[in-house]
Amino acid sequence: MADDQIVSDLLVFIRTQFLDGDPAGELTDQTPLLAWGVLDSFKTARLVGFIHDELGSQIPPDQLNASNFQDVRSIAELVRSNGGQAKAAQ
Amino acid sequence: MTLHQLAIDAAARHPHRPAVAGAGGELSYAELDRRANALAAVMREAGVVRGDRVAIWAEKSPDVVAAMQAVLRLGAAYVPLDPATPPARAATVIRDCDARLLCGDGPLLRAAGDYGAAPGTLDLATAAAPGGPEPVNEPVNEPVNETVNETAGADDLAFILYTSGSTGVPKGVSISHGNARAFVDWAAAELAAVPQDRFANHAGLSFDLSVLDIYAAFRAGALVHLVPNGLAYSPRRLVELLHEQRISVWYSVPSALTLMIREGGLLERRAPGALRAVLFAGEPFPITKLRELAAWTSARLLNLYGPTETNVCTFHQVGPADLERDRPAPIGMAAGGDTVWALTSEGDRAGPGEEGELWVEGPTVMLGYWGRDPQKGPYPTGDIVRVLPDGGFDYLGRRDHLVKVRGCRVELGDVEAALAAHPEVDEAAVIVVGDGDDARLEAFVVPVSGRAPGLLALKRHSAERLPPYMIADRIHLVAGLPRTGNGKVDRAALGRRANHHPAAGR
Numbered sequence: 001m002a003d004d005q006i007v008s009d010l011l012v013f014i015r016t017q018f019l020d021g022d023p024a025g026e027l028t029d030q031t032p033l034l035a036w037g038v039l040d041s042f043k044t045a046r047l048v049g050f051i052h053d054e055l056g057s058q059i060p061p062d063q064l065n066a067s068n069f070q071d072v073r074s075i076a077e078l079v080r081s082n083g084g085q086a087k088a089a090q
Numbered sequence: 091m092t093l094h095q096l097a098i099d100a101a102a103r104h105p106h107r108p109a110v111a112g113a114g115g116e117l118s119y120a121e122l123d124r125r126a127n128a129l130a131a132v133m134r135e136a137g138v139v140r141g142d143r144v145a146i147w148a149e150k151s152p153d154v155v156a157a158m159q160a161v162l163r164l165g166a167a168y169v170p171l172d173p174a175t176p177p178a179r180a181a182t183v184i185r186d187c188d189a190r191l192l193c194g195d196g197p198l199l200r201a202a203g204d205y206g207a208a209p210g211t212l213d214l215a216t217a218a219a220p221g222g223p224e225p226v227n228e229p230v231n232e233p234v235n236e237t238v239n240e241t242a243g244a245d246d247l248a249f250i251l252y253t254s255g256s257t258g259v260p261k262g263v264s265i266s267h268g269n270a271r272a273f274v275d276w277a278a279a280e281l282a283a284v285p286q287d288r289f290a291n292h293a294g295l296s297f298d299l300s301v302l303d304i305y306a307a308f309r310a311g312a313l314v315h316l317v318p319n320g321l322a323y324s325p326r327r328l329v330e331l332l333h334e335q336r337i338s339v340w341y342s343v344p345s346a347l348t349l350m351i352r353e354g355g356l357l358e359r360r361a362p363g364a365l366r367a368v369l370f371a372g373e374p375f376p377i378t379k380l381r382e383l384a385a386w387t388s389a390r391l392l393n394l395y396g397p398t399e400t401n402v403c404t405f406h407q408v409g410p411a412d413l414e415r416d417r418p419a420p421i422g423m424a425a426g427g428d429t430v431w432a433l434t435s436e437g438d439r440a441g442p443g444e445e446g447e448l449w450v451e452g453p454t455v456m457l458g459y460w461g462r463d464p465q466k467g468p469y470p471t472g473d474i475v476r477v478l479p480d481g482g483f484d485y486l487g488r489r490d491h492l493v494k495v496r497g498c499r500v501e502l503g504d505v506e507a508a509l510a511a512h513p514e515v516d517e518a519a520v521i522v523v524g525d526g527d528d529a530r531l532e533a534f535v536v537p538v539s540g541r542a543p544g545l546l547a548l549k550r551h552s553a554e555r556l557p558p559y560m561i562a563d564r565i566h567l568v569a570g571l572p573r574t575g576n577g578k579v580d581r582a583a584l585g586r587r588a589n590h591h592p593a594a595g596r
Binding site for chain 1: 113320547
C-alpha cells in the first residue's frame, strides 16, 4: 500500500511538472520515461529534488542511473529502498 | 602527439597521483594505465583494430574514462553517448558511425540490441578484470598487460561527438588527435594546470566541454572528478561537491552555475579556497549573476566560446570593466592557435563596432561531419558577433533558428520536423520560452483534422528521432499557426501566446 502511494505521488509530480497535467491521461507506472523523452538530466534532477524534499529519500549518486529511472515503478522501488515514504504516510 | 599519450605520460611521471574519481571510486594514474591496457587487450580480442569506431554508452565512471583511453590506445576512435539517450536514438548513432563495438553498462547494451544496433558488446562491469567484476577502489593486483600505444597521426580520428542534426540523420562532429591536442594544450597552458589541480567534470562525456576537464587534467597529471550524470542539475549536491572535493577548476554551462546560485546556496558559503578558476561556455552568462559570482570568489572567471565543430576557438577572462556593462561578458579573442574574424552581410571583414558572422580557421577546427565531405578551409559558425575596440568579440545571436537550452544546441527546425512527421500532426512550430536554467521548448502543433495527439505520444515519437534535450517540454494543440506578412510563422506571436496561456505545470 505504501508502495502504491509512492507510485501515485511520483505520477502526480511527473504529470504536473513535466507533462502539462497529462491531459490525455497517458502516463502509467510502466511508461518508459527515458526512452520516451519524459525525463532528461535536468528533469531527473528536479525529480530527485522532489524525492528528497517530499518523500524523504536521499538517493546515493551511484544509484542515479538509467535503469533505476526507467519508469515510475522502478523509481518507487528506489525510493522505498532508500527509506522514502509516501507524502500521506509522513 | 596523440591524445592518449597524455595519460600514458602522466602515469610515467606521477604514477601514484589520483587521475580520475567519481561514482565507483578513484583510479591513480598507474591504475588508470593498467586498466586502459587491460581493456585495450579485451577490445582487441573483440576485434577492434586501428581505424575502428567504438561506441561508449554508460553512466560516467573511472572505468568509462579508462575505456576511452583503451579505444585511443588501439588507434581507434570513441563515440560517447549520454546514458539518458533514448535507445532508438542511440541505436541510430551506433549504426551511423558503423561502430565495431558497443561498450558500456549491461542494461543499456541490451536496450541497444532491442533497437537493432548490434555490433559486438562489452559490459564494462565485467570486462576490466578478467574473471568478474572488481570494485575499482580495491588494491590493484591485475595481471600486467603490455602497454598498448598505437601511434596516430594529427589528422587521425580520435572521437566523434554527435550534435543536433536533421531529423533522423545524426550529425557526428569528427575530432582528430591534432584538433583535440591543439585545444587541450592551449587550455592546460592558459590555466597553468599543475598536478595538484582538481578539475570538476560537470558536462556529459558526449559534450565537448568534457574534453577540457579530462584531458587538461591528464596533461598536468592532475585529478578529474566526474560529476555523476544524475547530479548535473542538482544544485545543492553540486555545491557540496565543489567544497568536499576541493575543486580547483570548475567548468560548466552557465545554467549549472546560475542554478547553484539560485537554488543551491552557492554564495551563502565562503568561496572554497581551492577554487582558482571557473570556466563557462555554451550560452551567455546573465551579467547580473556573473557579477554575484565575481563578488563571491577571487578565482579567474573565463568565458569560453566555440561550437562543437571548432572546440573552443575564442576566450575572454572576465575583468572589472566587463561587470560594469549591462550585457554578457565578451567571448573575447582567438584561442587554441586559431584565427577568427567576422564577415559583414556584404562579405567584408567587420571592423570595430561592426557586426558580422564569426568565421574560424585553425588547428581546432573539426575534420568534418562523419560520413560527409571533409571540412575544408574556414568554418562559418552561424553566430553573429560585434567587433570590440580591442579586436575581441561580443556574441549577439544566431543567424538561423539554432538555439541553446542549458548549453545544448537545439535546431528548432529539427524539433518541428520530428513533430510534423507524426501521422496525427499537420504542422508544428517550436519556440524557446524563458532563458538560462529556466529555458524550455514549447511546441505549437496543428493536428490533423479530428485528431488530438497526446503529449506523451508526441514525446515518444520525438524521442525516436532526436536527442533528449531536443524533445518539446510543452505542447499546445492549436487550430492554426500565426503568420507574418510574408507568410513565415510568426514566432513573436507564438512567444506572446506561450506567456499568456501558461498550461498546467511550470
